Amino acid sequence: MTDRRLAIDAWESLFRAQHEVFGDISGDFDGTALSQAEYDVLLTVTRADDMTARLRDVTANMLISQPSVSRLVDRMVARGLISKCADPDDGRGALVRATDDGASAFRRIASSHGRAIAERMSVLSDDELDQLRELTAKLRRPQLGC
Template sequence: MAEQPQVRTTSQAWESLFRTQVAVMRRMQQLPEFRKLAMREYDVLFNLSNCPTGWTRLNELNEALLISQPSLSRMVERLEAKGLVQRRTAESDQRGIEISLTDKGAELQREIGRVHVRHLHEMLAPLLSEAEFQQLQELTDRMRAGLKERPAR
């Protein structure tokens, strides 16, 4: 079994990861694709595009986002008014609400996504090797999976 890191090492690694994400997110906010739709709104469309059935409950969507439930509800209302998402009563629980992309929302998500992926690659690819990006993904996937298994204190 691997040796547990020191508290300071854990803290410094987390700060580095967090500060890197902040730097990347600030740079991404300036990209032209986010003039059509705010980055947080795009994130909702992106997450909806990955739903296996095409539909998801609001609380399930909220687990993938860094936004409060009331803020997400208001955002979904705005996206619905723009014709990008649709809501329905949950089939399994009449009290719940499920949301899905409309055709217009799916088309906009794909349009922004194609450009966004290219811009993200142009920004980050020169910084790490292919193997380093694979290692970064393995490490972050492992951390996320471990957090799902362990309850918060």
């Protein structure tokens, strides 16, 4: 059985590390054409085939509520960063596609943002990064059984 105090200490350490790293890299978006949330939408969309993703997939990758994602997407459409249309395979769904302007803005920020992330994470070795990725993936998987 897991030691409860150790589990709480590990959780607190993970939470504080995430909060500090997130705070460090959030400055990457100061004075840029995109907010961090807009960048996150474009990250999902630009990685998809033909830079087009289902809105539900965008929502699944965001850390905000579905109504907040919908409002964000509508603002991005109004700014010309993405387009939105009905999903022909899902009558209730929508597809979002990066526009040339949106993809260009994303690429400009992605390069420096990626460098900042790599620099912040450079305190860990490649083996430790692999282990961190595996451990966090394990925490995100639903628990099976009792």
